[in-house]
Amino acid sequence: MLTFYYNPLSPNARRVWLTLLEKGIAFEGVLLKLDGDQSQPEFLALNPFQHIPVIVDDGFRVVESLAILDYLESKYPTPAMLPTEPQALATVRMVQMVTANELFPQVISLIYESEDSSQFAQAKQQIDKALKFLIELLGDRNFFGNEQLTLADIVAGTVILSLPNLGINLSDYPKLSEWSERLLQRPAWQKTKMSAEDFEAFKRRVKILVKLRRREISKGK
Numbered sequence: 001m002l003t004f005y006y007n008p009l010s011p012n013a014r015r016v017w018l019t020l021l022e023k024g025i026a027f028e029g030v031l032l033k034l035d036g037d038q039s040q041p042e043f044l045a046l047n048p049f050q051h052i053p054v055i056v057d058d059g060f061r062v063v064e065s066l067a068i069l070d071y072l073e074s075k076y077p078t079p080a081m082l083p084t085e086p087q088a089l090a091t092v093r094m095v096q097m098v099t100a101n102e103l104f105p106q107v108i109s110l111i112y113e114s115e116d117s118s119q120f121a122q123a124k125q126q127i128d129k130a131l132k133f134l135i136e137l138l139g140d141r142n143f144f145g146n147e148q149l150t151l152a153d154i155v156a157g158t159v160i161l162s163l164p165n166l167g168i169n170l171s172d173y174p175k176l177s178e179w180s181e182r183l184l185q186r187p188a189w190q191k192t193k194m195s196a197e198d199f200e201a202f203k204r205r206v207k208i209l210v211k212l213r214r215r216e217i218s219k220g221k
């Protein structure tokens with residue numbers, strides 16, 4: 001049985017959670033509260049970087065959410081969630097990387113920085129730029145790179161569906177709004193949907209973790 005170390009509020013863990021559900025893979029969940037339990041020796045032995053998600057499958061440990069998604073796709077290929085046609089595959093990878101490297105860090109800034117700061121305004125602009133780029137990549141397809149759900153939808157969806165909780169209205173981006181409705185119709189997405197209270201709890205946890213990491217960096221840890 002596959003073991004999945006996660007927290008339901010963690011966007012990186014949610015990528016894996018949704019993929020497990022979409023593929024119908026049986027798993028045992030181990031919940032981390034991220035209140036210090038991620039730096040306990042037992043967990044550090046699994047991931048020295050003290051991050052969820054982690055999976056252990058048939059005794060094989062995988063860290064890093066995108067590596068986990070590739071592992072799951074390869075080991076559990078049905079339903080296929082990664083197109084093979086070169087342009088479609090590149091589109092999926094672009095969506096994953098742009099979400100992880102451009103969009104998500106700006107979402108964290110929006111949560112962490114105060115609303116009247118220049119960093120906050122800058123984060124909003126960068127989010128707008130990323131969303132417009134993603135709309136271009138979606139084109140006229142139902143999902144990123146395909147007419148069926150792909151790993152790109154999983155990665156982008158976990159971030160984009162949370163934007164209305166941060167005051168970013170998806171109706172300003174009609175194509176993404178229609179796409180997000182398609183995602184929300186799916187049982188796996190309904191099952192894992194975050195409530196407004198869940199999102200507030202996530203914001204509180206982000207603020208604590210960002211403060212902690214910045215303190216560690218300034219101490220040169």
Ligand SMILES: N[C@@H](CCC(=O)N[C@@H](CS)C(=O)NCC(=O)O)C(=O)O
Nearest residue numbers: 010011012050051052053064065066
């Ligand atoms: N690049 C990693 C990032 C994982 C990550 O940052 N996880 C966060 C939760 S979303 C975490 O475990 N934070 C705990 C900490 O920083 O102590 C991945 O994609 O899996």
